Amino acid sequence: MDDGNATKTINITLKDDKKNGLFGKLNTAEGTDGRYAEKGNVNLFNPGNQLSVIGALNNINDDVLAHQGLTGSPLQRSSKQESNIPVFTTANSILTSGGGGANLNNFKDEKKDIHVDYLYTLTSPLLVADLHRQFLLPDTSWLYNQHQQASSTVNGHAFNFSIDQKINDKESVKTTASLNLEDTRINAASAYNTLDENGTRANDGFSNNNIAKNGYRAKVDFLYRKKLSRPGRTFSVALSLQSGDLTGTGQLSSQTNFYRSGFRYLTDTINQQSGSGSKNVGFTLRSVYTQPLFNSSLIEIGVSSGGKLNNDSQQTYDLNPLSGKYDALNQLLSNNFRSTNFYDNADIRWLTSGYKTFFSIGTVIQQTDLYSEVLDFNKNVLYNGYLNLLPNAKFKYTFNKYKSITLTYVTAINLPASYQLQPLIDNTDPLNVIQGNPDLKPEYNHTLQFVFSTSHPYNGNSLRMNLSFTDTKNKIINADSINSTGIKKSIPVNRNGNYNIFAAIDASCKLKAIKSYLSLDVYGRFSNNIQLTNGIVSDTKDLNIQPELRLTCNPTENLDLTLNALVEYDKAVYSVQPTLSNSYFKQQYDFDIIDELPGNWVVSSNFSYIINTGRAPGFNSSFPLLAASISRFILKNNRGEVRLSVSDALNKNVSTIRNITQSYIEDSHTQVLRRYFMLGFVYSLTRVGLRSTNN
Numbered sequence: 001m002d003d004g005n006a007t008k009t010i011n012i013t014l015k016d017d018k019k020n021g022l023f024g025k026l027n028t029a030e031g032t033d034g035r036y037a038e039k040g041n042v043n044l045f046n047p048g049n050q051l052s053v054i055g056a057l058n059n060i061n062d063d064v065l066a067h068q069g070l071t072g073s074p075l076q077r078s079s080k081q082e083s084n085i086p087v088f089t090t091a092n093s094i095l096t097s098g099g100g101g102a103n104l105n106n107f108k109d110e111k112k113d114i115h116v117d118y119l120y121t122l123t124s125p126l127l128v129a130d131l132h133r134q135f136l137l138p139d140t141s142w143l144y145n146q147h148q149q150a151s152s153t154v155n156g157h158a159f160n161f162s163i164d165q166k167i168n169d170k171e172s173v174k175t176t177a178s179l180n181l182e183d184t185r186i187n188a189a190s191a192y193n194t195l196d197e198n199g200t201r202a203n204d205g206f207s208n209n210n211i212a213k214n215g216y217r218a219k220v221d222f223l224y225r226k227k228l229s230r231p232g233r234t235f236s237v238a239l240s241l242q243s244g245d246l247t248g249t250g251q252l253s254s255q256t257n258f259y260r261s262g263f264r265y266l267t268d269t270i271n272q273q274s275g276s277g278s279k280n281v282g283f284t285l286r287s288v289y290t291q292p293l294f295n296s297s298l299i300e301i302g303v304s305s306g307g308k309l310n311n312d313s314q315q316t317y318d319l320n321p322l323s324g325k326y327d328a329l330n331q332l333l334s335n336n337f338r339s340t341n342f343y344d345n346a347d348i349r350w351l352t353s354g355y356k357t358f359f360s361i362g363t364v365i366q367q368t369d370l371y372s373e374v375l376d377f378n379k380n381v382l383y384n385g386y387l388n389l390l391p392n393a394k395f396k397y398t399f400n401k402y403k404s405i406t407l408t409y410v411t412a413i414n415l416p417a418s419y420q421l422q423p424l425i426d427n428t429d430p431l432n433v434i435q436g437n438p439d440l441k442p443e444y445n446h447t448l449q450f451v452f453s454t455s456h457p458y459n460g461n462s463l464r465m466n467l468s469f470t471d472t473k474n475k476i477i478n479a480d481s482i483n484s485t486g487i488k489k490s491i492p493v494n495r496n497g498n499y500n501i502f503a504a505i506d507a508s509c510k511l512k513a514i515k516s517y518l519s520l521d522v523y524g525r526f527s528n529n530i531q532l533t534n535g536i537v538s539d540t541k542d543l544n545i546q547p548e549l550r551l552t553c554n555p556t557e558n559l560d561l562t563l564n565a566l567v568e569y570d571k572a573v574y575s576v577q578p579t580l581s582n583s584y585f586k587q588q589y590d591f592d593i594i595d596e597l598p599g600n601w602v603v604s605s606n607f608s609y610i611i612n613t614g615r616a617p618g619f620n621s622s623f624p625l626l627a628a629s630i631s632r633f634i635l636k637n638n639r640g641e642v643r644l645s646v647s648d649a650l651n652k653n654v655s656t657i658r659n660i661t662q663s664y665i666e667d668s669h670t671q672v673l674r675r676y677f678m679l680g681f682v683y684s685l686t687r688v689g690l691r692s693t694n695n
Contacts, residue, residue, distance in 0.1 A: 029680025048108030057098030092670040093125035111166040128671035150188035157181040170227040194486035202486040205256035215246030232292030240284040274316040282308035297352035307342040310418040336375040337422035364390040372438040403454040416440040444473040460510035479532040531662030538576035558596035584614030600633040619667040623652040641682040651675040
């Protein structure tokens with residue numbers, strides 16, 4: 001059965017005398033200002049095994065061993081319950097990262113494939129940022145300014161194991177297990193102030209936050225598959241078990257001064273320590289049966305059940321001025337919360353394929369039960385049950401081997417996260433307080449997508465168009481309330497009226513006359529987001545368009561030239577404050593050259609010019625970036641390469657980021673890597689056709 005999805009596969013077959021060998025690369029580089037980059041990988045193989053070993057360590061923002069941690073990518077996460085902890089990215093931080101790991105595949109037994117891997121990662125970003133945020137209120141506006149310095153160190157360990165056992169020609173069992181361990185340390189300090197619409201100071205202060213967390217996440221999957229007597233008739237059962245535990249400690253100290261008519265009338269001081277814990281266990285059980293109908297159709301019937309138990313606790317203690325210890329329990333900031341969700345699914349899908357067509361239609365009936373309970377103060381259990389019908393359909397028409405259209409409709413629900421349900425107040429950012437809502441409902445998404453694709457394998461021309469529309473019912477948004485002192489409190493609530501439209505065009509053609517490829521990529525997004533501020537419902541319409549034109553030239557065998565132009569336009573319209581609607585541009589123009597010269601010399605250069613306009617005063621910028629390198633291949637068979645390079649040769653690099661939300665517009669400057677030189681050496685390992693594995 002052709003389900004309409006195609007995957008290209010390359011099957012490389014080695015001769016018997018070439019099945020023992022190794023290959024890899026070893027890189028080392030040292031630079032000015034203490035910059036360094038070390039990286040290496042070695043791959044060994046024989047007729048029954050493959051072994052790969054990799055290692056890296058650098059402080060030049062190369063997150064080569066990125067992995068998903070316990071709460072997402074270590075570089076792109078901050079707990080939603082810690083509003084004063086920044087999101088670290090390679091675009092806004094100076095990053096030190098590294099680690100190492102090994103990967104082993106064993107397939108000596110034709111009926112059994114074994115896979116084992118281990119990865120250790122170190123991620124340590126440093127963030128220094130200046131932030132300007134304009135809040136959008138129905139009758140006024142607040143300006144929030146912040147200077148922030150933050151650093152983080154994340155040590156992660158990831159273990160994975162799988163075994164695929166073929167019982168006989170019709171039955172197989174696959175077992176997969178994974179274990180993630182992680183230890184995180186975060187230190188953040190900020191100074192801030194808030195001004196009213198007249199520029200009069202409403203508050204100012206500082207905050208220091210130190211957090212330590214460690215925990216694990218484990219998962220085991222079992223999959224049993226069986227082909228029954230009739231072709232197309234199959235049966236499978238999948239069981240997934242998971243558990244996790246994340247514990248942490250934190251210390252928060254802050255002082256906020258409040259002003260009236262320019263005079264300070266109140267000072268709020270926070271000095272507290274906290275301990276937190278988050279435990280979860282869950283399971284998923286699913287079975288699927290397929291039954292052929294006629295010669296080109298089949299029915300797929302599935303049933304599944306699952307559940308997850310989350311237990312989140314936090315104890316916060318204020319500094320006791322009498323004892324000098326943190327022994328005064330703050331009950332408002334402490335709780336013990338349990339949330340449980342169970343679901344039962346029954347689904348059916350009909351699939352049929354013809355000479356040029358594929359069509360499927362089906363539906364899922366899902367019963368979801370959510371239980372929430374605050375354990376410390378009462379035994380009342382809040383229950384919410386939902387019965388949802390989740391239809392889906394797909395149609396694909398194939399004109400020929402290289403041209404097709406696909407139309408897809410899918411529905412899905414998103415359950416609220418545990419931290420969104422628990423009614424715990426988070427004051428890690430004294431001016432931006434967050435509290436959960438146990439009455440949240442699941443989100444319900446409808447997505448309709450159209451894809452047209454055509455390509456010509458001989459002249460290199462291609463065109464792909466993608467258009468999708470997503471409507472979200474019961475979208476989880478933040479209801480914000482800002483009082484007269486500039487303190488914002490956010491509570492998640494459900495609202496309808498949120499939708500997104502996405503469009504993309506990717507086109508390329510070959511220009512034989514100048515030995516070049518020309519490509520045009522255009523991405524567009526329009527979103528309508530409902531916001532709730534100080535009890536008033538409004539909407540934000542955001543339009544984002546990003547056309548990019550690229551010309552790649554190969555005028556000679558040894559010369560590569562690339563010209564690239566990218567323009568990003570964004571316009572946001574706010575119904576609550578139309579006069580604050582705004583638009584901004586980002587332009588980036590690039591020129592790359594790689595030239596292989598006689599004598600095994602290679603010269604390369606990259607020049608970019610970036611223009612940011614439409615930001616807040618002081619956040620518009622225009623600057624050039626220049627990087628260059630010269631290298632020479634040495635040793636037998638050019639196995640060695642010596643390279644001298646410079647990054648940001650003009651020392652002009654800056655980072656300006658705009659973030660648009662339903663309730664505010666934010667511009668920020670962040671400290672980034674500036675000019676540095678590096679001298680490096682690369683050695684290539686290649687040995688194929690070894691006489692024995694001992695070699």
